[in-house]
Amino acid sequence: xxxxxxxxxxxxxxxxxxVMLVPFYWVLKTSVSGENIYAYPPSIVPRHIHPFxxxxxxxxxxxxxxxxxxxxVSMIAVVCNVAFNALAGYALTHGFRGKNAVMLLFLSxxxxxxxxxxxxxxxxxxxxxxxxxxLGLALPQCSTIxxxxxxxxxxxxxxxxxxxxxxxxxxxxxRIIWHIMLPLSRSAIATNVILAFIWSWNNxxxxxxxxxxxxxxxxxxxxARFLSYQEDTTGALYAFCIMVLAPGLVLFLMAQREFxxxxxxxxxxG
Amino acid sequence: xxxxxTRQALLLWCFLAPSLAIFLLYRVIPVIWNLVxxxxxxxxxxxxxxxxxxxxxxxxxDDVFWQALWNTLIVIASAPIGxxxxxxxxxxxxxxxxxxxxxxxxxxxSYPLMTVAVAIIWRWMFDERxxxxxxxxxxxxxxxxxxxxxxxxxWALPSVIVANIWQMLGFYMIILLAGLQNVPRELHExxxxxxxxxxxxxxxxxxPLIRPSLFLAxxxxxxxxxxxxxxxxxxxxxxxxxxxxxLVTYIYKLGFVQTxxxxxxxxxxxxxxxxxxxxxxxxxxxxxxxGAVETE
Numbered sequence: 001x002x003x004x005x006x007x008x009x010x011x012x013x014x015x016x017x018x019v020m021l022v023p024f025y026w027v028l029k030t031s032v033s034g035e036n037i038y039a040y041p042p043s044i045v046p047r048h049i050h051p052f053x054x055x056x057x058x059x060x061x062x063x064x065x066x067x068x069x070x071x072x073v074s075m076i077a078v079v080c081n082v083a084f085n086a087l088a089g090y091a092l093t094h095g096f097r098g099k100n101a102v103m104l105l106f107l108s109x110x111x112x113x114x115x116x117x118x119x120x121x122x123x124x125x126x127x128x129x130x131x132x133x134x135l136g137l138a139l140p141q142c143s144t145i146x147x148x149x150x151x152x153x154x155x156x157x158x159x160x161x162x163x164x165x166x167x168x169x170x171x172x173x174x175r176i177i178w179h180i181m182l183p184l185s186r187s188a189i190a191t192n193v194i195l196a197f198i199w200s201w202n203n204x205x206x207x208x209x210x211x212x213x214x215x216x217x218x219x220x221x222x223x224a225r226f227l228s229y230q231e232d233t234t235g236a237l238y239a240f241c242i243m244v245l246a247p248g249l250v251l252f253l254m255a256q257r258e259f260x261x262x263x264x265x266x267x268x269x270g
Numbered sequence: 271x272x273x274x275x276t277r278q279a280l281l282l283w284c285f286l287a288p289s290l291a292i293f294l295l296y297r298v299i300p301v302i303w304n305l306v307x308x309x310x311x312x313x314x315x316x317x318x319x320x321x322x323x324x325x326x327x328x329x330x331x332d333d334v335f336w337q338a339l340w341n342t343l344i345v346i347a348s349a350p351i352g353x354x355x356x357x358x359x360x361x362x363x364x365x366x367x368x369x370x371x372x373x374x375x376x377x378x379x380s381y382p383l384m385t386v387a388v389a390i391i392w393r394w395m396f397d398e399r400x401x402x403x404x405x406x407x408x409x410x411x412x413x414x415x416x417x418x419x420x421x422x423x424x425w426a427l428p429s430v431i432v433a434n435i436w437q438m439l440g441f442y443m444i445i446l447l448a449g450l451q452n453v454p455r456e457l458h459e460x461x462x463x464x465x466x467x468x469x470x471x472x473x474x475x476x477x478p479l480i481r482p483s484l485f486l487a488x489x490x491x492x493x494x495x496x497x498x499x500x501x502x503x504x505x506x507x508x509x510x511x512x513x514x515x516x517l518v519t520y521i522y523k524l525g526f527v528q529t530x531x532x533x534x535x536x537x538x539x540x541x542x543x544x545x546x547x548x549x550x551x552x553x554x555x556x557x558x559x560x561g562a563v564e565t566e
Contacts, residue, residue, distance in 0.1 A: 009362050016359055017376045020436070023391045024379075026402060084292070087285035096279045102286060109297040111489075111549055115497040115518045116542050117300035119307070119525050119534055124295055140296040143289040173281055194382070202384040204500045209526055220386040224504055227390055238394075241387040252382045256375055260444060 027238045034235035053239035060236065063243070065215060066222040073137045073218060074200045080142035081196035082189060088143070089151025089188075090177050110145045115205060122209055132212045141200050147192045154188035155181050190258035194251060201248055219244045301542070307535035314529070325536035335537065337512045338520040341427060342496060342541075345434070345516060346548060349491035352435040356442030356487070361472075363443070364450045374447070378440030385437065389504035392433035396420050426506050426513045433505065434498050442487045449483025450476070488552050496545065517541045 031053055033046035057063055092099065114121070121140060122131075130136030158181060166176050182189065204220040211217055217225075223244055230237055252259065308326070311319040329335045359377060363370045380388070395402050396419035404416040419425045453476055461471050477484075499518045502508060508515040508523070517537060525534035 006365075006367050009365050009367055013359075013362055013367075013373045016362075017373060020377055020380055020440075022402070023395060023436075026395070027391050080288075084288040088289040091282040091285040094278075094282055096282050098283075102290070105290075105293070105298075109293045111493075111546065112297045112301060112542075113493050113497045113545070114296070115499055115521070116538055116545070117296060117304070118521065119531050119538065120300035120303035121296055122526075123303070123531075124299065139292070143292045145293075148289060173278075173285075198382045202382075202386070202500075204384075204386050204503075205522070209522075220384055220500075223384075223386050223390070227504065237390065241390055244384055245387050248382045248384065249379070252379075253375075256378075260374065260378070 027241055030235055031239040031242045032235075053235040054243065056234075056236040057240045057243060061222060061226060061240075062214075063222070066217055066219045069134070069137075069216060070201060070219040072134045074197050076134060076138035077141045077200035078193055078196045080138070081144060081147060082192050084143040085147040085151050085192055086177060086182065086185075086189075088148045090155055090173075090181060092148070092152045093155045106145050106148065114140060118205065118209055121206075125210060131210050132216050134216075136210060137207055137216075137218070138200060140206060141196065141203065144196065144199070147195060150188050150191050151185065154185040158184050187258040187261045190255045194255055194259050197251060198248055304535045304538045304542070307532055308539045310532055312532050314531070321532065325533050326540075328533065329536055329540065334512055334515065334520065335540075338515045338517050338537075339540070339544075341514060342516045342518075342544070344427060345431060345495045345498070346492050348431045348435065349488060349495050352438055352495075353442050353446075353484070353487050353491055355435070356439050357446050357484075359439070360443045360446040360450055361476075364447060374443075377443055380437050380439070381441045383437065385498075385500035386504050388433060388437050389501045392429070392436070392501075393420065393505050396429050420506050421510050423510060423513045426510060430498070430501055430505055430514055431495075433501055434495055437501075438491060438494055442491060445487045445490065446480060446483050449480035453479045485552060489549055492548060492552070493545070496541075517544075 029046045032049045032051065034053060092103070125131055125136050125139070128136070130139065162180060163176060166180055171179070202220060203218075204224065207216075207218045207221050208224075211221065223240055226237060226240055309321055309323075311321045311324075363373050363377070394400075396404075398404060398416045398418040398421070401416075401419070403419070404413070407413045408416065417425060419429045457475050457479075458471055461475060466474070496516070497518055498516070499522065502514050502516055502519050503522075506514045508519050518541070521534045521537050521541065524530050524537060
């Protein structure tokens, strides 16, 4: 557009970037050096780098067990999310009796945060006999309304003629989804995978309520417990943070372009 | 043999079934169950008994409840601050500059982080002795002696709010950016030719056109800040005293620490009414077309 100096914009954005990145840097630095837990004034550059705290985390808690639980729960959530949301999103691109009621139900469910359901959710999961299990941990997150709408808007963009041609060729509905809709909705799938993974990987309240045995604890629980008996006095705590944050960050950075694209189109056109 | 139309409808309902079942189990039934439970005396080992308005009456005289409600309202009131900041950033990264995708990614980066870890990081940023914030404040001579942010009745809640905004900023920004990208460029150019200044163009063109995005950001922000259980639980545990107790942490403590499920259900209902009324008010405020944003 018009001519205006660019440097104030860069200046402001670099400032914002620093505010966003400094906490990361600080944690990373302490996790490899153990500085700044007692030392004052802090040093900006780590003086002596060593992996001691990472090894310490590995041996002082059952990290592998927590990791396995977190991965298993997230995998269940991700697979169910993509499958269920794609099916529901596809159904919503059609007109059928009762569709408005379903839309209304979905939109009102969006206004019910999980935190407002914890007591009955706990009792219901208990009745299903799923307390303290992977499936029970994943179940409340196995379908999300925002992601259904992300799929719906992506499917809406597929040309009608393509679907009609497939129908005339006698393709059953599930094969239309599998062979036509999904290959054309890569960014919707990426959005679903990332959101479902992040939400279940980071979930804290639900595992806190419903796990009982030490064997079923997930990483966020392990992290909070580690904090409660170590206090903020060891670099291992920050090494643990890095180990827990890394998978989500890597996944996000790998697919961030599609993700941001899918999110923005779903949020406005839904 | 069913008619093709009926078969088709049946099939679509089958496609919807798994999602509907999950929402029924974990959204619809819990809301109803909460409502029923809040009018009963009940605990896991006791038969239910009708309680009338007793639990609500208890809440009326419960100081902790009022404190938690007040803190929740403050947290909600902070959501517009984050959204205003995010709007500024969205305008900046929407400008035609080099490397804007990098800026977008960096600013968004905090959203996918595990909140428990974010809370631990910020506990430490706010630390009295070695925290970075106190260090910066002392370096620039803003304070005489370090502030114990998270142990102070005045500062604990604002500190939690800062951490919450830090984490949500990128998410708001992306929502608003999507809205900004839908504003036709020609409108701005035409207005500029007619001599409208940048501020006028922003308030008369941009703001009205991104209203739906603003509403969405506000609802998401409100839902998120009202439910920032993880941050509060890990950063302060509701303390010092009850200075950072919010409704969600109080529900958790009543229900799962003191096993008073019925009292917790009553708090949940109040929480829920609060949520719905604010969303309704926000919808009115932004022009009453929120449904249109989502269903189109």
